[in-house]
Amino acid sequence: MPIRILPPQLINQIAAGEVVERPASVVKELVENAFDASARSVEIDVEQGGLRMIRIRDDGCGIDREDLPLALSRHATSKIASLEDLERVASMGFRGEALPSISSVARLTLTSRIRGERCAWRVTADGTETDFDIEPAADPDGTTVEVRDLFYNTPARRKFLRSEKTEFSHIETLVRRMALSRFDVGFALKHDERTVLNLRPAETRAEIDRRLALVVGESFLENALAVEFSAAGLSLSGWVGLPTFSRSQADMQFFYVNARLIRDKLVSYAIKQAYRDVLYHGRQPVYVLYLELDPALVDVNAHPAKLEVRFRDSRLIHDFLFRALHRALAEAKPQAVETGPVSMAEDIPAQAVSAPKFSKPYRQTGLPLQVGEQLQSYAELYSVPAAQPKQPAATDSDEPSAPPLGFAVAHLHGAFILAESRNGLVVVDAHAAHERITYEKLKEQVGAGSVPMQPLLLPIGIQVTAAEADLAEEAAGVFERLGIELRRTGPEALMLRALPAVLADADGERLVRDVLSDINQHGHSLRIEQSMNEVLATMACHGSVRANRKLTVPEMNMLLREMEATERSGQCNHGRPTWVELNLKDLNRLFMRGQ
Template structure:
């Protein structure tokens, strides 16, 4: 209703407003611009792409490629809404082979920036350039000196939509998003030469690695993934899944190293994620996430990528078959790896026979003291089940303890108390460890160095792309230092409020309380676990404590066994 209670009349929106609304769906931040432009370059057959970023992309995004270019007569049409060379009729929507197809990107970008598109096709004497400074002025087209290919310059992003500009994060944060996006593109095409610079400094340059893709994988995913991963190559009818699957030992606290490509397109799909998680069920700790770089090739008509403007969601015509194929393939490969490890385990030799040492799943141990909530001790007994659970009897009744969750909760509460009380409880690393990282990651650690010292992390930057780990939190005596630092970096990369960031950081650290966990627990370890649990109980919420320890009602047990 309008002022005075009169109804508003329906009217047609101006083109400038329509473009800005469309841009809001496609262009969320500078990384969104880079994504759309890189996809256009790849669709144009580019094998070499240079990306120049200034001020995290808010000041300048320049992308230059050696693709087949745009015809001079099509330049003005290219920056208009809903124009594309990739679709011709409705049937084409069901056989999309290109990364882009909606015809919205260039128009949306041009509507919220000062935009210049320069292109030259092979065989032409010179290129042509079209510039759009504001949507209220006509585009300017003129001859330009240019090599074969296309260059797009996007300056002053969101200059005419100040509300959107205010929502941008810091320069470093925005560039981290761009850097991660470029890495994802680099992993989609090993024959692509791609170079990224920020504020006139080269961040990385990947040359054509088609003959040695593992070099690029190691550079982006890390040496630990390269050493602790297995290659997957499984086929069913016209579907093939191939790539690298990280072993459970390299699972992370974040999902930042999960890459899945459908016919060369990076996608995020709940169905696929569920299939991967199911394959890793009972292989990784709760709260950890598998690491993978996988490619699914299938008939383009069997998947619909026209689901969302960002083109990252997908619908499968036969979702169940795809899910079961991915799960079955990964599960089979992981089982084969487990069997190989079993054959390499410690064994006893007897003539020509090889007898593997076996470990019992259930272990009985007498508890000298099971500590009750009041602090009093009573003689009790406990059963350790597979090193993961403890079933114990104490004065208050029977309790079931999830050992992994208990260790993480104990570590988390200790870290949280040390943080709130400003106590720096750290332990020096006997031999300081060097952790290779990217330049941007090293700068991130520099930026948050004071923050990281509060929970007991002392890390020094010894080179542009190297860190030296000197001290670790005392609450994490057996933590894998390198894996811990990787998880910390993943947390710092996320956009979050200060309090949320602290919670995520402490949670990520506490998940390393199980890094040195053994399959069997001694009575001393069980006693120590109960002591620590009841010491931290008053500092934990009821919900937090229930994740680690549950009291079992005798009647419920009776009903369960006599059902």
């Protein structure tokens, strides 16, 4: 077959296959153009899920009459002029492919008016034109792009589209995500003449919160921590959901690089790593995050639809994101509750379960999970005597603050601590809370390279298989780093001589067997070092408070105070909540007080 040059329309249709996947792709390209035009308002009208019509109107700077034909030509753009511009591109669009690609698979009308001009100018296209007829039009300042009959001339592409409802769902999801990228821009979305979204520009803190609530839900605001972190020329801001506010799917994850909505495996992995100690298995974190960096450090020309980017220094980005979010989640500890009068008659839903005061208020919602571990004595886990704390009744009226988790009043069913807080009633899962405390202590000690050991009065002989004995001998250095003194005394025998001081009362033989199992699973040498936290989590579970012995008030209060001082104390090592709070408003509602 001879080599031939393809006709312009076919070239554009091939390009459209990369840029225009479905109606939502058209909306994305056109809204990004509105952003680049400095628009403060974007109106999106859709009919039949975008299959019949998509109209996007903005109040941006507009396009000159003479430039309208160029806007419909491939690789014509005002946003870059050189390779240096491309390497530092800060605009949303830059290739000059969107409008000609769309016009090659739909009937497109472009109308624009420069501020101060007497009228607007309009041009139409369907991908076949070489000359354009420019006509005057009556339109306000800005640009209107109307796209009709998408894929009318490529029926095979149209067959791959879903129902009108599904296609519009993609558009709505996209617009919500883009609305979070530019709080200073107003958005209006209509489907078949029905208003779906109407978002005014948000500039104040209250207005930003309202937009967040409208886009991702009120519950996100109540369960989110604000993030502000800068280092090495990078800046991260936004909100991350608390681990107890997680999802079964990754449908509430919004990440923006220099205001550009992206999907990136490196970013997703770094965020997942930051949550690894606190998120329940199989759950997905929730976040709205904004990364700002020098445009030269990120290649936005890595994907035809610009949904993916390539970072120049991927390790720097990973470490920065992990450090910022790991620290934000670690600092989510209960804060002191200011004393003062509390209303006794506020009307709130009876089902609402509130959470304590964090850096940003939220509800610590419980997962429908149960802990089946047995309990045992708690007092002996501490090497220092428990001092009797001041009780609520003895709180001075002029005391500036009360402990965030309050003071213990009862030990329920040998498992739960009930505490009276300034806000109401706190319920604590004693095992889960102490497991987190023990885990954080072990991590800190291992990180410092000095795990205090507690020699056993009577060494414990452990019968194992020959393979387990070999493994214990090979991993002697790992056991020593963990604060466990273990020696091989025969072909199938081990001798346990010391345990970490924080686990001195644990079942030593069972602990050794479980650690051996972890080491066998992860492998020794480098892999076990990378999985050290999982081993420490196993050890912490052995050293945590067990049940069916009533804890005394001093013992319970000591646990509450340690929780308040421990990072990530809102979740156990498996991501389950360690405590919840019913505030006075909740209790009033339950008993219909003030009604």
